[in-house]
Amino acid sequence: MLQQIEGSAAVAQAVATCRPEVIAAYPITPQTHIVEGLGDMVKRGLVGNCQFLNVESEFGAMSVCIGSSATGARTYTATSSQGMLFMMEAVYNASGMGLPIVMTVGNRAIGPPINIWNDWSDSMAARDAAWIQLFVEDNQQAADVHVQAFRLAEAASLPVMVCMDGFILTHAYTRVDVPEQAQVDSFLPVFEPRQLLDPAAPITMGAMVGPEAFAEVRFLAHYKQLEALDLIPRHAAEFEAIFDRDSGGLLKSFDAEDKDTVVVSMGSVIGTLKSVLTDMRQDGSSIGLLSIRSYRPFPKQQLSDALANARRVIVFEKCLAVGMGGILAADVRMALANLSIPIYSVIGGLGGRPITQDNLRRMLDKGVQDQLEEPHFHDLNVEVVHRELERLRDIQRPGSSAESILRDIAGADAAARGSR
Amino acid sequence: MTKVPDSEQRVKFYQTGTFTVGNRLLDEAQRTVQASVERANSLDSGHRACQGCGEALGARYVVDAALRAADDQLIAANATGCLEVFTTPYPESAWRLPWIHSLFGNAPAVGAGIAAALRARGREDVRVIAQGGDGGTTDIGMGCLSGVFERNDDVLYVCYNNQAYMNTGVQRSSQTPPAARTATTTVAGSEPGNELNSGKSVPLIAMAHGIPYVATASVNDLHDLEYKVVKAMGFRGARYLEVFVPCPLGWGSRPADTIKVARLATQCGMFPLIEAEYGELTAVTRIRDRRPVEEYLKLQRRFAHVFAPENAHQLEALREIAERNIRRFNLLPNEEAAP
Numbered sequence A: 001m002l003q004q005i006e007g008s009a010a011v012a013q014a015v016a017t018c019r020p021e022v023i024a025a026y027p028i029t030p031q032t033h034i035v036e037g038l039g040d041m042v043k044r045g046l047v048g049n050c051q052f053l054n055v056e057s058e059f060g061a062m063s064v065c066i067g068s069s070a071t072g073a074r075t076y077t078a079t080s081s082q083g084m085l086f087m088m089e090a091v092y093n094a095s096g097m098g099l100p101i102v103m104t105v106g107n108r109a110i111g112p113p114i115n116i117w118n119d120w121s122d123s124m125a126a127r128d129a130a131w132i133q134l135f136v137e138d139n140q141q142a143a144d145v146h147v148q149a150f151r152l153a154e155a156a157s158l159p160v161m162v163c164m165d166g167f168i169l170t171h172a173y174t175r176v177d178v179p180e181q182a183q184v185d186s187f188l189p190v191f192e193p194r195q196l197l198d199p200a201a202p203i204t205m206g207a208m209v210g211p212e213a214f215a216e217v218r219f220l221a222h223y224k225q226l227e228a229l230d231l232i233p234r235h236a237a238e239f240e241a242i243f244d245r246d247s248g249g250l251l252k253s254f255d256a257e258d259k260d261t262v263v264v265s266m267g268s269v270i271g272t273l274k275s276v277l278t279d280m281r282q283d284g285s286s287i288g289l290l291s292i293r294s295y296r297p298f299p300k301q302q303l304s305d306a307l308a309n310a311r312r313v314i315v316f317e318k319c320l321a322v323g324m325g326g327i328l329a330a331d332v333r334m335a336l337a338n339l340s341i342p343i344y345s346v347i348g349g350l351g352g353r354p355i356t357q358d359n360l361r362r363m364l365d366k367g368v369q370d371q372l373e374e375p376h377f378h379d380l381n382v383e384v385v386h387r388e389l390e391r392l393r394d395i396q397r398p399g400s401s402a403e404s405i406l407r408d409i410a411g412a413d414a415a416a417r418g419s420r
Numbered sequence B: 001m002t003k004v005p006d007s008e009q010r011v012k013f014y015q016t017g018t019f020t021v022g023n024r025l026l027d028e029a030q031r032t033v034q035a036s037v038e039r040a041n042s043l044d045s046g047h048r049a050c051q052g053c054g055e056a057l058g059a060r061y062v063v064d065a066a067l068r069a070a071d072d073q074l075i076a077a078n079a080t081g082c083l084e085v086f087t088t089p090y091p092e093s094a095w096r097l098p099w100i101h102s103l104f105g106n107a108p109a110v111g112a113g114i115a116a117a118l119r120a121r122g123r124e125d126v127r128v129i130a131q132g133g134d135g136g137t138t139d140i141g142m143g144c145l146s147g148v149f150e151r152n153d154d155v156l157y158v159c160y161n162n163q164a165y166m167n168t169g170v171q172r173s174s175q176t177p178p179a180a181r182t183a184t185t186t187v188a189g190s191e192p193g194n195e196l197n198s199g200k201s202v203p204l205i206a207m208a209h210g211i212p213y214v215a216t217a218s219v220n221d222l223h224d225l226e227y228k229v230v231k232a233m234g235f236r237g238a239r240y241l242e243v244f245v246p247c248p249l250g251w252g253s254r255p256a257d258t259i260k261v262a263r264l265a266t267q268c269g270m271f272p273l274i275e276a277e278y279g280e281l282t283a284v285t286r287i288r289d290r291r292p293v294e295e296y297l298k299l300q301r302r303f304a305h306v307f308a309p310e311n312a313h314q315l316e317a318l319r320e321i322a323e324r325n326i327r328r329f330n331l332l333p334n335e336e337a338a339p
């Protein structure tokens, strides 16, 4: 049903139509509205016999999910940022045991400095945790991809994260066609667990594995993710047949074919990029856009096919591998290793720094002329950085950079105001 | 055994020297689960615990009794630790019930998740037990455990307390007694062994949550242990059982002395046996033949240094712990308790 609705509420309603049986969650901004919404629906008896557990931590949340999923219940949780780190041991455990839990990540920066705003540091910290990671561009996709996520998780017997940009999506009111119960029921079959704690047929789960078999177990984790590369587009096609909407899939090209320059990114910035690129094309640039929707498994082949004719690629991402550079860029480079074209890594939007059409346009104008340094830090205040580096060099005990920079910016702003 | 008022006690368990419960003296109904040929043997033979492992013994009794109480409809969650490692070396498993090991510190929450799933699926006839060592329970698992308690999740949590991190090579836990030697509280310096005035009582913390049932038990009285498991299974909601399980390897005791060491711990007052319902103490097992703390300590090399003259204050501190337990829980029979 079409609604003007907050992203979190749309996700909560979509998850509810998936008939979850156990939800365990711990509050953290910007995930809160999703679990508040679900908690309320459960309490009103709108989600069948679903059990909603207010747990004592994210580690507890994921651990409850592990127990409930292993006992055959369709299980859901959501988190962000510090919460993801706090549950990390259990995050690895859930995938290691092949438990089809679905978790929303309201993507948020990781501190310190503590910061509640959007970037992808949290889900990237779990990049190698063997979960499937799906990114969504808008709140319609956010709602739709959750429905697909349960289907995928249960078909692959793997947990799935649906990554949606914190605030930009979770707190945005937009028009969303929230999936209808009858349609969801025809898309999402009843959960048939591959392994089940059941007194009628006792099994041991979580046994010790030594060097003699560990490599094979890890290989199979990889192999199962590669199998999901087939499932994801198949599910997206089935979903489209029922819902008449293109949501999900491995990746999505927006006029990327036969363009000299292709921008690769994920998540909500795709929307902003689309507008900028439309303008640039009108101004004569040969530039297209490619959105990665399945980050794990990473669609290497599909990406390299889609970019076969590109002359340069600009990867824009909201995360940073400190000491290395772009994370998504590294993946894209690996996927395009057979093409000898420049691949630029642009890191922006960290900790919620606004990504505007203007600043994107300035960056891309440089990009199409091969003028981006490696990696390029988008919209970085270079003067502030230089002043802090000077302080670090000159002052005996300079204190924390986070606080110095805030003081510096406040001072500079005050000076600017004074001079006006 | 004061849980049966003296007037009702049909059999007095006086067996010279041992106090072993004479099972065959009991009514059929009162006999132990282990005495029955129909016992589940849920923790099967062939596992790799050390000789004389108190934890292996305790776990078998606990899980068998819980299974019988649940009509075999039982699922277990297990923390990382000796019990997990010695029972499930891939591809073997000593468990004959549905059993899951997830992590070191999350067994209570995994149990809560199992219980939630059963409830959602209308299978509340299936019961849940979660278990772990003292480290997994009272240290790294304390947050999850407290969560289960305060939410009153329908889980029986059993802590096998061997007073240290045994699986990783005998390091100190919050349950390691003062002065005891572990690999991280070595016999060195002016205060050899573990710090005095450290540690905590998790049964009391559990009682502070007001949960339906809390009890302590020991492998020296398996009849009592089974009784408490069965009683715990009679409640719905969160229940906590702490079982005293000597570890010959970690304590430096003879494997053959496991039961003796456990018995002496209760007889000297170091490990009080109690029961509580909804936060109120309801029963204590009175000490029938009180033994000096030294007798208990002397069987364990982890306490050897407390007998050196320069460490007399450590021995005194341990005696005081026993005295305090005896006073706090009124552990002496009435005639002896009177001043």
Ligand SMILES: Cc1ncc(C[n+]2csc(CCOP(=O)(O)OP(=O)(O)O)c2C)c(N)n1
Residues within 6 Å of the ligand: A089, B055, B080, B081, B082, B083, B104, B105, B132, B133, B134, B135, B136, B137, B160, B162, B164, B165, B166, B167, B168, B173
């Ligand atoms: C998060 C984490 N930290 C540390 C460990 C290492 N570790 C495994 S078992 C164990 C000790 C277990 O001690 P306890 O819970 O008392 O059980 P016991 O082996 O004594 O029966 C430790 C420290 C781990 N597995 N996970």
Ligand code: SF4
Residues within 6 Å of the ligand: B048, B049, B050, B051, B052, B053, B054, B055, B056, B082, B083, B086, B162, B166, B167, B246, B247, B248, B249, B250
């Ligand atoms: S180290 Fe101790 S607890 Fe572990 S198996 Fe051996 S005796 Fe049992």
Ligand SMILES: [Mg+2]
Residues within 6 Å of the ligand: B133, B134, B135, B160, B161, B162, B163, B164, B165, B166, B173
């Ligand atoms: Mg221990």
